Amino acid sequence: MDTRNPARSPLALLTWIAVAVLGASALGGIALNRGESVNALWFITAALCVYALAYRFYAAWIAARVLCVDETRATPAERLNNGRDFVPTNRWVVFGHHFAAIAGPGPLVGPTLAAQFGYLPGTLWILIGGVLGGAVQDMVTLFFSIRRNGRSLGQMARDELGPIGGVAALLATFLIMVILIAVLGLVVVNAMKNSPWATSTVAATIPIAMIVGLYMRNIRPGRVLEGSLLGIVLLLLAVAGGGWIDQQPGLRDWFDHPGLPLAYAVIAYGFAAAILPVWLLLAPRDYLSTYMKLGTVLLLAAAIVWMHPEVKMPALTQFVDGSGPIFGGALFPFVFITIACGAISGFHSLIASGTTPKLLSNERDIRMIGYGGMLLESFVAVMAMVAATVLDPGVFFAINSSAGVVGKEAADAVAKISSWGFPVTVEQMSLLAQQMGEATLFARTGGAPSLAVGMASIFGSAFGQGMLALWYHFAIMFEAIFILTTLDAGTRVGRFMLQDMLGNLWPKLGQTSWYPSVLLTSGLVVTAWGYFLYIGVIDPNGGVNILWPLFGISNQILAAIALCVATGILVKSGKLKQAWITALPLLWLIVITSTAVWEKLSSNDVRIGFLAAARSLSDKLAAGTLPPEKAAIAPTLIFNQQLDAALALFFVCLLWLIVADMLRVCYRHLAQQPVPPLSEAPHQLTRLEEAWQRD
C-alpha cells in the first residue's frame, strides 16, 4: 500500500480525475434534478465514486499522516495470540466478521423513514456523514483499540479521560441497548400485525434455529457450513409454507393477531432467548442471519444494477418543515437523527473496540476494515433509500403513515395522502396488498413492510412478477431474522452489563453463571425494553414517531462519546493540528443531538415535543373529551411521554458531561498540567510477515 503519493503515474491521476468528474456529475444530477424522475443507477454511481475517492485519499491520508499506522508493529492478535479471541486472521475474513457485526437492520430502517423528506437529504447525509463521520469514527476507534491491546471503548474512556468518561460510556451503552431493542421489536411487531403469513414465517425461524443448533452441537459438531445450509433451505421452505398456512382457514387464525399480543410474544421470546443456552437459539440464528444478510444485500445490489428502476419520490417534499406523517420534526435536525446507522453509528465503536481489534494481523489493514467496512454499510443504506423511493410516493406514505395521522379508514387515508400531492387510490392499495399476499398494507409503520414492498418490486421486476408475494415475505423474514438476532444478542449484552454494575453492590450478582442472577438480570433487561415496546405498540400515532428519534439520539450520543475519546487521544498524542478529523464530526453531532433534544423537550407541536404531547393529553383528559377506551390508557401515555422527555434530557446531559471532561483533559494537556498518560502498548516488531502467508 503506497499512501505517500496518491497520484504516482499520469494514468492513475487521469483515472482519479475521471472518477471525480463522474461522481460530481452523478451527485449533481440527483441533487439538481427537479420534477423529473431520476434513475437509481445515478445513486449507485454517485455513492461508489464518493466512496472510492474518500477511501483512496481521505482515509489513506488519515492512516498515513494522522494515525501513522506502522506495518512493522506487532498487533495484539500477534502479541497476545491465545488461539481463542486473539488470533491473527486473514484480512478478508476479518472484514467479513466486522461487516457482519456492524451491519444490522438499522441502515435499512432509518433511510426508509427519512425518505419522507424526499430522496435528497437522506442520500446526501448518508454519503457525507459516512465518509467524514462514521467511517472515520470506526477507523480511529479500531486503531486506538489495537494500540491498546484491544481494549473496549469504556476502558479507553476511563484510561484516557478519567472515571467520568468510563461511567458515561457504560451508561450510554446500556440505555441505547434498551431503546434499540424496543424500537427493533416494534418494527417486527408492525410487520407481523394481522399477517398470518409473516407471523408464521417469523415464528418458524425459532424451531429452525433450534434444529440447526442441535445439528451443529450433537449431530455433526462444529460443521458450521453444513448446518447453515440446512437452515437456509428450511428458512426458504418456511417462507413458502407461510403462504400455504395463509390459505388454510383453520390454521391462519392461529397466526392472525393484533399488535399487543404479538408484542407480548416478542417479550416472552426475548426472555427465553436470554436464559436459554447460546448454542440452542442465539448462535445458530446468528449464522443464518449473517448468510441471509450478505446474500440479500448482494442480490439487492445486483437487482438494482440490472433493473435500474426510476426513483419516483421527489428530491424534497413539503415535509421538510416538520409536518411529516411518518415522524414529526423538521429536516434539521431530524434527518440526521433518523439516519444514524449508515451515516454514523455509535454502536460500531463497540465492535471496533471489541472483537475486531483482536483479530487484525497488521495495522495497515485498519483502513480497509474500519473505513471500508463502514463504507459498505453506508452503501447498504443508499440501497435502502433507493428501495423506498422507487415506490410511488402515494403508496410509500400510505404504508408508512399511522392511522392516528391519516385516519383509520382506507378512503380517509387515500384522500388525505392524495391531498398532499401524492396521488394514491384504495384500488391501487388493495391490488398491491393482494399481490403481496397481505390483507392490507395501510399503516404498516416501522419501515420494514415498505422496504419489503420496495425490494419485492425490484426483485419481482428482475426475476419475475409471479412471485411478488413470496419476495415480499422473504424480505420480511430477512429483516425479522436479523432484528431478532440483535434482540437476542442485545438482551444478553445488557444482562452482562447489568450483572457487571450490580456486582459492585453484591458480588454474587456479578457472577455471570449464577442462575438466580441470570434470571433476575435478564428479567430486568427484558422488562426495560419490553416496557418501551409496549409504549410503542399502544401509542395512537404509532410508536415509531416516539421511539425512533430517541434511538437515533442515543446512537449519535454514543458516537459522540467515541469521538470524544478519539479527539482526546489525538490531542494528547501531540496531534492537535489534525484533531479536526474527529472534532469536526463530534461538533456536528453535539449540534444535532442537542438541537433535537431541545425540540423534543420544548416544541409545542404534540408530534414533536414529548412534554407538549403529555400536556395536550392531560388537558383533554381533564376536560373529559376523550372516548372511554382512550381515557383508560391516557395516564399511561402521559407518563410515557414524560419518561421519554426525562430520558432525552439524561442523554444530552451525559453527552455534555463527557464533552466537558474531554475538553478539560485537552486543556490540561495543552497547559502542560498532569493528565492521565497515554495507555498505548509499547512498540514491538512484528514477526508475522515471514510466517504469515498473505494473499
Next chain:
Amino acid sequence: MATRLTAQLDKVWRIVRQLSGDDAYERYLAHHATHHADTPPLSRAEYFRRREQEKWEGVRRCC
C-alpha cells in the same frame, strides 16, 4: 489454466470456511500442536461448545 482455476477456487473455499468458522477446530488443533503440545487437545464437540460460549460473552452484533 485449469490448475490455476482450481487453485483459485480452493482459495475461495478456504476463505469461506474460515469466514464461517467451519475450519475453527482444525485451526485450533494446529495452534494447540505448536503452543500446548504437552496437553491433549479438546475433542471437536467439546471445542465447539466452548467456542460458542465464549463468543457470546461480549458485544457481537449491532443495529
